[in-house]
Amino acid sequence: MTIGIIVGSIRHGRVGTRVGQWVAEQVADSAFDYELVELADWDIPFATTEVIPAMAGGTYDDPRVQAWADKVAGFDAFVFVTPEYNRNVPGPFKNAFDSVAEWKGKPVTFVAYGSGGGRAAIAGWRTTVTGLLAMDPTASDTALTLGREGAVLDDAASRQLRTAIAELEGKLS
Numbered sequence: 001m002t003i004g005i006i007v008g009s010i011r012h013g014r015v016g017t018r019v020g021q022w023v024a025e026q027v028a029d030s031a032f033d034y035e036l037v038e039l040a041d042w043d044i045p046f047a048t049t050e051v052i053p054a055m056a057g058g059t060y061d062d063p064r065v066q067a068w069a070d071k072v073a074g075f076d077a078f079v080f081v082t083p084e085y086n087r088n089v090p091g092p093f094k095n096a097f098d099s100v101a102e103w104k105g106k107p108v109t110f111v112a113y114g115s116g117g118g119r120a121a122i123a124g125w126r127t128t129v130t131g132l133l134a135m136d137p138t139a140s141d142t143a144l145t146l147g148r149e150g151a152v153l154d155d156a157a158s159r160q161l162r163t164a165i166a167e168l169e170g171k172l173s
């Protein structure tokens with residue numbers, strides 16, 4: 001069982017990389033395998049294809065989308081590391097989600113960050129992932145306060161994450 005930690009910001013100088021690394025550190029002793037994926041390393045075009053991904057049967061016209069779909073297909077569950085942009089999920093991350101259907105039915109948890117803990121991004125993701133692709137989100141999540149030095153990664157943050165990760169892994173057991 002492999003769980004993908006998806007860092008969903010593609011901004012230069014993004015806070016998300018440190019948050020993703022922190023998640024990887026926190027789960028290092030887990031019985032499950034985790035892999036950190038930087039969305040910025042993937043060249044995913046805006047979704048323009050006529051075929052709706054959920055109807056594509058796993059075969060995509062664009063090789064860049066196919067590569068992304070194959071990557072997503074290799075994971076059994078996900079940790080979405082997500083900033084909040086304008087009170088919602090980041091556009092490039094949403095496009096990466098919309099472009100393929102290989103998320104379908106899989107468990108997911110959210111590690112969000114923002115001035116208000118990224119709560120609006122989490123709310124957006126909860127609506128999105130439980131739609132057509134019927135993912136299985138954890139009830140618990142991790143909402144990190146964003147300070148001058150980036151996301152606050154303290155003991156309270158670790159406790160939130162451990163609760164959410166235990167719930168996520170429980171869905172795979």
Ligand SMILES: Cc1cc2nc3c(=O)[nH]c(=O)nc-3n(C[C@H](O)[C@H](O)[C@H](O)COP(=O)(O)O)c2cc1C
Pocket residue numbers: 009010011013014015016017083084085086087088113114115116117118146
């Ligand atoms: C386009 C844009 C919109 C933003 N909107 C919000 C917001 O709605 N709420 C919030 O708390 N922070 C907001 N921010 C601030 C981000 O939380 C902050 O820049 C954070 O570092 C973004 O994560 P990243 O560095 O991993 O991209 C916004 C930032 C950008 C670039």
